[in-house]
Amino acid sequence: MNKIRVIARVDVKNEFVIKGIHLEGLRKVGNPNEMALDYYNNEIDEIIFMDAVAAYYDRNSLSELIRKACVNVFIPITVGGGIRTIDDIKNTLKSGADKVAINTKAVQDPDFISQSKKIFGSQCIVSSIEAKAIGGGKWEVYTDNGREPTGKDVIEWAKYVEELGAGEILLTSIDKEGTKKGFDVELYQSVASIVSIPIIASGGMGKSDDAVQLIKRANVDAIAIASVLHYKLESIQKIKDTLVRNQIKVRL
């Protein structure tokens, strides 16, 4: 098994880090640059900045934040929310991001993934998928931060974005997001069994043992953590220690 990446997911709205439940009811929890620097200093492996309302308001506004983060955070940075043109990607990478996460635009125009892959390479195109359980071992793809149902099946969609050339999948469980009740293990098992690109699991972690339960049962490559870090429920060190104690390899 490869090393599992432990990622901080930082959702941003109007210059503040926010956190909700099921991607809704957003509360301010801090300053994104200060939090990113703190996580970097405490050996987080990667940071995802997500503009929580960008797709909704049709904009893309994290450039300044990424520029600042780049001055003192020397680990990979993924940026998502409101990315809808090749120029958006170019500008985001120019500001210092390494990868962009694309959801809404990809659903509207799947060809956007193959176009961007050709220009920027698969490694920097992350397909962000928001999944909501609809029963019978199926999930529906949502966009606009869990607001809009699309009628698409998550498993079929994941397979399709891989074919189009996405380099990674950031898979968020809307049902578990912000609940701190553990990951939707079945969701990750189902998707991991049919795609062969890396999967970042996002949504539901309330303690480090939740990550152990997920990683032991589903072939995911990374976990994205928000609440546990933002509310300081456990330190990054403690999370990594728990993984190591359970024979899961991480960067130390």
Place this chain on the structure above:
Amino acid sequence: MKIAIIDFDIGNVRSILSAFENQGANVCLTNDKNEILESNGVILPGVGAFSHGMDSLNKYGLIEVIKEYTESNRPFMGICLGMQMLFEEGDEFGKTKGLGLIPGRVVKLPTKDSQNEKLPHVSWNELNSKDIQWSGTVLEGVKEASDMYFVHSYVAEPDNTYILSTTEYSSYNFCSSVKLGNIYGCQFHPEKSGKNGLKIVKNFIRMCENE
């Protein structure tokens, strides 16, 4: 002392710029021939596809500039795609001629266990020296098995003579850094590899200062 980061519309140049500034270097982003040729050190960044990268270097008329610079034997380092382009030929999206500064080809990363291992290879992995001497190179002071951040699907296959470190992925050992004289290449991203990576940046700056 000045280090030039080659700007050819490709790659995460800002984070490389920040990493060098953070380690105290006077650094500029440029595609100007004279500025590059007058620098004490040059960085060739790059993410994305081999063919696209070479096209872009060509568009800016930088291929000959890079060759001319490296003939002076001053420090030069390619990062990720920037390392891959140092070689003679790449396979991505059809065969494409590289800069040909180091003998070898760039091929798709072989994965032995295709069931469980994924491409692109996106993760932190360890640098191994085997019996290669790191002192006096950009890896001086980097501990054996230090984790660096990788994100790529292709790897360079140079002659053993030029391999500076290897890294294992999917039971396959690939060349994770390369050295020929003062020309270096890192398949990983030193500017994205936390404190271990910054050590490499610092070493490169020292090398340029001593020029």
